[in-house]
Amino acid sequence: MLGLALQNTLGDVFSGLSLSIEKPYDVGDLVWLExxxxxxxxxxxxxxxxxxxxxxxxxxxPHSSMAKMRIQNHSTMSTxxxxxxxxxxxxxxxxxxxxxxLIQSAMACPAILERPVPTVAAVGxxxxxxxxxxxxxxxxIASAGEARSQLIFRLYRRxxxxxxxxxxxxxxxxxxxxxxxxxxEPLSAEEKALLATKLIxxxxxxxxxxxxxxxxxxxxxxxxxxVLEMARQVADGRVLKVQKIGPGDAFGxxxxxxxxxxxxxxxxxxxxxxxxxxxxxxKPILESRPELVEQVGRAVARKQHLFDRFxxxxxxxxxxxxxxxxxxxxxxxxxxx
Numbered sequence: 001m002l003g004l005a006l007q008n009t010l011g012d013v014f015s016g017l018s019l020s021i022e023k024p025y026d027v028g029d030l031v032w033l034e035x036x037x038x039x040x041x042x043x044x045x046x047x048x049x050x051x052x053x054x055x056x057x058x059x060x061x062p063h064s065s066m067a068k069m070r071i072q073n074h075s076t077m078s079t080x081x082x083x084x085x086x087x088x089x090x091x092x093x094x095x096x097x098x099x100x101x102l103i104q105s106a107m108a109c110p111a112i113l114e115r116p117v118p119t120v121a122a123v124g125x126x127x128x129x130x131x132x133x134x135x136x137x138x139x140x141i142a143s144a145g146e147a148r149s150q151l152i153f154r155l156y157r158r159x160x161x162x163x164x165x166x167x168x169x170x171x172x173x174x175x176x177x178x179x180x181x182x183x184x185e186p187l188s189a190e191e192k193a194l195l196a197t198k199l200i201x202x203x204x205x206x207x208x209x210x211x212x213x214x215x216x217x218x219x220x221x222x223x224x225x226x227v228l229e230m231a232r233q234v235a236d237g238r239v240l241k242v243q244k245i246g247p248g249d250a251f252g253x254x255x256x257x258x259x260x261x262x263x264x265x266x267x268x269x270x271x272x273x274x275x276x277x278x279x280x281x282x283k284p285i286l287e288s289r290p291e292l293v294e295q296v297g298r299a300v301a302r303k304q305h306l307f308d309r310f311x312x313x314x315x316x317x318x319x320x321x322x323x324x325x326x327x328x329x330x331x332x333x334x335x336x337x
Contacts, residue, residue: 031051112136220277223247232310
């Protein structure tokens with residue numbers, strides 16, 4: 001009876017001894033276990049291993065179970081985590097075009113590393129849809145969930161989701177942009193159709209400067225496809241990266257409504273296409289639609305708030321660097337006294 005009662009406990013103990021000899025993981029490592037459990041190892045005792053997962057919960061796995069699982073240790077070589085997201089796309093979209101949009105959307109996500117560059121592969125074909133797997137890297141396993149969320153939000157800006165269970169998404173055409181932009185919701189179908197005839201298409205190449213900070217810019221631009229990088233020169237003269245924008249994003253609203261000069265320099269990271277509307281084409285509609293001005297105004301205020309916070313953070317960082325530099329100089333010359 002005693003032997004039967006201790007059977008599982010002894011199994012955990014001897015499995016723990018085997019794991020302690022082989023050392024497939026250690027405290028602080030980020031691991032993935034067969035069955036989908038992943039997290040950081042926070043404790044290893046004589047009977048079980050404790051993991052902290054992405055939801056900040058503690059998962060306890062007995063050693064007898066751990067010894068039978070396939071274990072992937074993400075910290076053996078590097079803390080970098082390779083993640084993926086599978087997307088089902090309507091078969092009416094050309095595969096080459098979909099692949100380009102998916103890669104560029106991933107490149108514009110702040111949580112996804114620039115190197116290695118995200119990749120996309122078609123992994124399934126059905127009668128009316130194609131399954132694509134987006135592979136990307138993050139700095140750690142903890143940021144993988146945030147990266148997937150950012151990627152889903154970006155795809156939502158550029159695609160029309162299906163509200164049926166398991167339905168594919170559809171990347172809408174250029175003339176359908178106004179149906180997907182919330183600021184143009186008050187417009188009638190006729191007004192949207194009129195604006196669509198005013199769109200100016202502009203192709204750009206890698207490395208091309210599209211906007212210079214301080215220049216006059218009297219149009220709003222929508223990114224049909226491509227990746228752009230926004231940089232801003234702050235008060236102390238440094239030029240800092242603000243963010244990347246990709247398919248479905250827009251810029252130029254601040255200059256369009258206020259007449260102010262461009263507050264960032266924008267360069268192309270990849271080739272792409274912009275869809276532009278000039279201020280004189282939007283002015284008649286804005287004058288007749290006060291609610292549209294309010295909506296665009298709120299969007300402009302949010303973007304301006306972003307730049308204000310960026311400038312304050314950059315100034316604080318610059319002051320900290322200056323203090324650290326002075327401290328190192330004093331230490332080097334023994335001037336602390």
